[in-house]
Amino acid sequence: MSFPSLEPGFKSRLAHTTRRDEMKIILFGPPASGRGKIGREVAKSLGLRLISSGYTLMKKAASDPTLSDYMRKGEVFPDKFVNEVMSKEIPMDGGFVLVGYPYSPEQARFFDASNKIDAIVEFQMGEDVIMKRVAYRVVCSDCFVSFNMSTDKPKTHGVCDLCGGVLVKREDDTPENLKMRMYYYEKMSKVMNDHYRTAGVPIVVYRVDPSATPSENASMVLAELRRVGITGEKSS
Numbered sequence: 001m002s003f004p005s006l007e008p009g010f011k012s013r014l015a016h017t018t019r020r021d022e023m024k025i026i027l028f029g030p031p032a033s034g035r036g037k038i039g040r041e042v043a044k045s046l047g048l049r050l051i052s053s054g055y056t057l058m059k060k061a062a063s064d065p066t067l068s069d070y071m072r073k074g075e076v077f078p079d080k081f082v083n084e085v086m087s088k089e090i091p092m093d094g095g096f097v098l099v100g101y102p103y104s105p106e107q108a109r110f111f112d113a114s115n116k117i118d119a120i121v122e123f124q125m126g127e128d129v130i131m132k133r134v135a136y137r138v139v140c141s142d143c144f145v146s147f148n149m150s151t152d153k154p155k156t157h158g159v160c161d162l163c164g165g166v167l168v169k170r171e172d173d174t175p176e177n178l179k180m181r182m183y184y185y186e187k188m189s190k191v192m193n194d195h196y197r198t199a200g201v202p203i204v205v206y207r208v209d210p211s212a213t214p215s216e217n218a219s220m221v222l223a224e225l226r227r228v229g230i231t232g233e234k235s236s
């Protein structure tokens with residue numbers, strides 16, 4: 001799998017002159033690493049909008065039997081569909097923290113045509129920890145935000161903190177599916193990493209602390225982002 005070469009001038013546009021409210025950050029992480037929750041905290045601290053491919057696509061799949069079938073089998077959604085759905089979520093103006101997208105060469109090609117990225121955050125977490133976390137994972141049946149009954153409990157048992165929806169086990173959270181999703185993640189995160197590194201985008205690698213809360217992890221991510229010049233302070 002290879003990328004087409006990037007257009008000339010792509011690199012020069014990545015100079016760190018982006019206004020704070022126009023910063024675009026991509027966040028990748030393996031399944032159950034807390035990327036959605038931590039991403040939400042990071043976005044809040046930077047005053048940016050959070051866009052999660054996970055919530056967006058799960059919401060879509062909830063009303064589409066063909067798509068929910070992909071999920072049940074642990075398969076990835078077709079690129080064309082993902083691009084179509086995500087392009088409606090990604091604003092034309094202003095910055096964002098984007099979680100889990102683009103996630104394939106075809107998606108990156110589509111995304112890069114209208115967006116320039118200021119930084120990538122790549123989460124890391126050991127496989128044994130991921131397997132344990134999934135065992136305790138529940139997801140909101142309305143807004144699809146995940147909670148962990150061991151490390152990130154909702155305030156009220158069985159109820160989503162954010163929207164009051166009912167928390168349920170994800171039906172695709174089986175060990176077989178998880179193995180498949182993790183294999184795909186490993187492969188794709190490497191491809192995405194190489195792609196954006198070649199384009200000169202700063203990449204922050206962060207090892208998630210599984211014993212810390214999403215907001216504690218977010219503080220540590222923000223500290224790492226400051227090192228590559230991404231700060232929460234207004235620069236202009």
Ligand SMILES: [Zn+2]
Pocket residue numbers: 140141142143144145160161162163164165
């Ligand atoms: Zn909810």
